[in-house]
Amino acid sequence: MPPKVNKDKCDGCKAEHEPLCEQICPGDLMTLNPETKKAYCRSTRDCWDCMSCTKICPQGAIETRLSYQLGYYPAKLIPMMGTNKITWTCIDINGNVERFSFKTRNED
Amino acid sequence: MPAKLPTNLEEIKEERIETDILVIGAGNAGCFAAIEAKKLNPDLEVTLMEKAHIDRSGCLAAGMDAINTYIKKGRTIEEFVRWSRAQAGGLIREDLTISLAEVLNQPIEEWERWGLPINKEEDSDEYHTRGKWDITIRGSEMKVILAEKVREFGCKVYNRVVATNFLLDGEKVIGAIGFGVRDGKLYVFKAKATIVATGGAAGIYKPYQADGVDSHHMLWYCPFNVGSGYAMGIRAGAEMTTFEMRWCATRTKDFNGPIDTISVGYKTPMINAKGEKILEERYAELGGDAAPRYIRANVPMMEWMEGRGPCYVDTRGMTPEQIKDMKIDYLNERPSFVLFLAARGQDLSKEPIEIYGSDPYIVGGHTASGYWIDVKRATTLPGLFACGDVAGGVPNKFVGGCAAEGMLAARGAVEYLSSVGMTEIDPEQIAREKARVFAPAIRQFTEGDGIIPREMEERMQRLMDEYAGGVHQFYRMNREQLEYALKHIRILKDQTKYLVARDLHELMEAHEVIDRLEVAEVLIHHLMFREETRWPGWQTRTDFPEKNDEKFDCFVNSKKDPTTGEIKVFTRPYEQIIPGDRYHP
Ligand SMILES: Cc1cc2nc3c(=O)[nH]c(=O)nc-3n(C[C@H](O)[C@H](O)[C@H](O)COP(=O)(O)OP(=O)(O)OC[C@H]3O[C@@H](n4cnc5c(N)ncnc54)[C@H](O)[C@@H]3O)c2cc1C
Ligand code: SF4
Numbered sequence: 001m002p003p004k005v006n007k008d009k010c011d012g013c014k015a016e017h018e019p020l021c022e023q024i025c026p027g028d029l030m031t032l033n034p035e036t037k038k039a040y041c042r043s044t045r046d047c048w049d050c051m052s053c054t055k056i057c058p059q060g061a062i063e064t065r066l067s068y069q070l071g072y073y074p075a076k077l078i079p080m081m082g083t084n085k086i087t088w089t090c091i092d093i094n095g096n097v098e099r100f101s102f103k104t105r106n107e108d
Numbered sequence: 109m110p111a112k113l114p115t116n117l118e119e120i121k122e123e124r125i126e127t128d129i130l131v132i133g134a135g136n137a138g139c140f141a142a143i144e145a146k147k148l149n150p151d152l153e154v155t156l157m158e159k160a161h162i163d164r165s166g167c168l169a170a171g172m173d174a175i176n177t178y179i180k181k182g183r184t185i186e187e188f189v190r191w192s193r194a195q196a197g198g199l200i201r202e203d204l205t206i207s208l209a210e211v212l213n214q215p216i217e218e219w220e221r222w223g224l225p226i227n228k229e230e231d232s233d234e235y236h237t238r239g240k241w242d243i244t245i246r247g248s249e250m251k252v253i254l255a256e257k258v259r260e261f262g263c264k265v266y267n268r269v270v271a272t273n274f275l276l277d278g279e280k281v282i283g284a285i286g287f288g289v290r291d292g293k294l295y296v297f298k299a300k301a302t303i304v305a306t307g308g309a310a311g312i313y314k315p316y317q318a319d320g321v322d323s324h325h326m327l328w329y330c331p332f333n334v335g336s337g338y339a340m341g342i343r344a345g346a347e348m349t350t351f352e353m354r355w356c357a358t359r360t361k362d363f364n365g366p367i368d369t370i371s372v373g374y375k376t377p378m379i380n381a382k383g384e385k386i387l388e389e390r391y392a393e394l395g396g397d398a399a400p401r402y403i404r405a406n407v408p409m410m411e412w413m414e415g416r417g418p419c420y421v422d423t424r425g426m427t428p429e430q431i432k433d434m435k436i437d438y439l440n441e442r443p444s445f446v447l448f449l450a451a452r453g454q455d456l457s458k459e460p461i462e463i464y465g466s467d468p469y470i471v472g473g474h475t476a477s478g479y480w481i482d483v484k485r486a487t488t489l490p491g492l493f494a495c496g497d498v499a500g501g502v503p504n505k506f507v508g509g510c511a512a513e514g515m516l517a518a519r520g521a522v523e524y525l526s527s528v529g530m531t532e533i534d535p536e537q538i539a540r541e542k543a544r545v546f547a548p549a550i551r552q553f554t555e556g557d558g559i560i561p562r563e564m565e566e567r568m569q570r571l572m573d574e575y576a577g578g579v580h581q582f583y584r585m586n587r588e589q590l591e592y593a594l595k596h597i598r599i600l601k602d603q604t605k606y607l608v609a610r611d612l613h614e615l616m617e618a619h620e621v622i623d624r625l626e627v628a629e630v631l632i633h634h635l636m637f638r639e640e641t642r643w644p645g646w647q648t649r650t651d652f653p654e655k656n657d658e659k660f661d662c663f664v665n666s667k668k669d670p671t672t673g674e675i676k677v678f679t680r681p682y683e684q685i686i687p688g689d690r691y692h693p
């Protein structure tokens with residue numbers, strides 16, 4: 001399940017000591033290409049599509065794609081992280097759009 | 109920027125850390141263990157060793173939509189034990205289950221105070237329930253919330269450090285050794301008490317999706333939990349229990365996603381290709397919709413074998429609001445399942461969700477596989493405590509039970525502390541482990557040729573799938589197949605000396621396959637020993653299709669001799685504490 005990095009949006013998390021997607025991936029799969037300074041998934045077959053990288057990317061540069069064996073092109077699921085909530089936009093292969101918004105933390 | 113691979117042992121840097129309590133694996137159970145130790149005594153040094161990053165590691169990386177075990181108002185511990193016992197075919201450690209149930213609700217209520225949203229019944233403070241023991245949550249950030257608390261309590265976290273073996277003083281565990289997957293250093297943690305919480309083992313068997321490009325890790329269980337905690341214990345001579353009770357589960361077909369969300373959460377019936385409600389109409393005598401989990405896992409497979417597949421959970425009776433709510437549940441647990449539905453262009457009100465069996469896992473939080481422990485969660489190795497999916501004897505722990513067991517392990521470890529001083533570390537042991545850990549890197553430099561971890565992993569997974577009852581064999585196996593599997597697992601274990609790693613990530617992969625092979629070998633011994641079929645689906649012997657209570661109504665345990673490598677398999681009695689019918693709640 002490869003996450004796709006949009007090279008125009010990814011800035012390599014310049015301000016961080018380590019790119020955020022690289023810091024977070026539970027499978028140690030995201031890393032920077034030393035030449036282009038853009039992130040990529042080093043072993044696409046090993047991704048668990050947990051979407052941790054997609055959720056954390058400050059540039060919204062990562063798109064989770066399903067392997068074609070499992071799902072057809074080009075469905076999209078895009079998270080928008082808020083402080084105590086998250087909003088997901090889902091677009092299916094026929095262009096139908098669904099939106100989901102819910103609480104992720106209790107307010108203090 | 110990750111460090112370069114070392115080319116010789118001399119250049120490898122070492123980090124030595126001394127701590128009171130070492131927790132291996134900063135997942136659900138590990139985090140609760142660390143916090144509990146700090147609560148018991150804030151002056152203690154508590155250190156966590158985590159192969160990934162604590163914020164999103166292990167089973168909870170993407171979140172959860174439910175906590176499957178919570179004792180609701182009006183229910184009792186006895187009822188809980190009876191339910192868990194029946195679900196597991198009558199064989200559980202009742203002493204462990206009772207002690208777990210006594211503290212089961214505490215971590216959940218604490219999580220809520222820390223910020224985890226738990227759904228409530230309308231106009232009420234009562235948790236919203238789903239099924240008998242489940243409550244529903246909005247858990248997408250629950251691991252991040254937990255990690256914040258671990259830091260707040262003053263625990264020290266080492267991220268991206270992979271544990272490879274225990275540090276031993278004779279039989280006694282005095283810490284652990286590992287390597288940094290970013291910095292390439294050897295880490296030596298010396299501890300007065302050690303808690304292992306590395307989760308279960310995925311990827312021992314080939315999943316059916318692995319044939320496709322980029323779908324190798326389409327697993328239900330966290331593919332980065334590879335059974336290292338079991339493997340470390342096996343190598344050190346710890347007693348293990350019930351590996352043969354494998355966790356094979358009904359999952360959404362192709363995506364291999366959780367199913368309780370649909371079938372328990374929205375009471376959708378399981379149907380076969382002919383539209384029959386399978387559990388109700390074909391398996392009523394085994395409990396129908398309330399049948400034990402192994403029956404429910406076996407059912408769709410039986411239907412396929414007998415020509416009545418594919419099978420589904422029938423979502424066609426759901427209202428549009430329910431479908432939307434269910435998608436929100438998935439977004440909290442396995443968000444990409446919603447993407448999967450979109451990628452199939454699937455309208456659930458018209459087209460039901462297909463289901464199938466998962467690849468088998470070894471997961472002590474679901475079945476009873478893992479370390480043989482006592483009520484204090486002490487393993488058979490002095491100084492070592494176990495909790496969560498890595499600990500055996502208590503099936504049906506799930507999120508809440510693993511967290512609660514983390515607390516119990518910490519109590520055991522803190523109590524143990526007082527009785528140990530700091531033993532000196534044997535330098536030979538460290539040198540040996542360093543050579544073992546970095547061997548694939550050194551070989552890549554000196555020989556430049558060998559086997560890459562991925563090749564070996566694929567060989568092992570196909571072997572286990574075909575000869576040790578994988579999903580392609582509908583979970584069935586016989587003695588001859590198991591003997592074949594064992595022979596080749598042994599060859600593979602010997603071939604690990606040819607493994608090469610070309611970077612630190614691949615070095616981690618090398619140790620993942622080494623550890624999986626360790627688990628696979630013991631697993632086959634357990635599967636061979638149980639000459640009966642106790643849990644069809646989880647453990648189906650075609651050569652012994654019936655249950656044999658006279659010989660096998662007991663635990664099957666094993667121990668590997670650390671010097672000879674010989675694996676001894678033996679039994680331990682089942683002890684009933686809560687009276688009543690063991691097979692029905
Ligand atoms: C997809 C999915 C859905 C689930 N749904 C539910 C549900 O709805 N309700 C429910 O109650 N339960 C559910 N469960 C089960 C539940 O999440 C687990 O049983 C429980 O959280 C496991 O806790 P743990 O601490 O044992 O393991 P984890 O939380 O997985 O922790 C193990 C940790 O050890 C680390 N580790 C592993 N190896 C090493 C090593 N060599 N060195 C250092 N660190 C290491 C891992 O990175 C990880 O952080 C689900 C599980 C999954 C995978
Ligand atoms: S987190 Fe986003 S911006 Fe940062 S390196 Fe990764 S893809 Fe690029």
Ligand code: SF4
Pocket residue numbers: 003024025026027028029030041046047048049050051052053054064
């Ligand atoms: S989806 Fe998860 S496993 Fe896959 S690359 Fe992103 S963080 Fe890693």
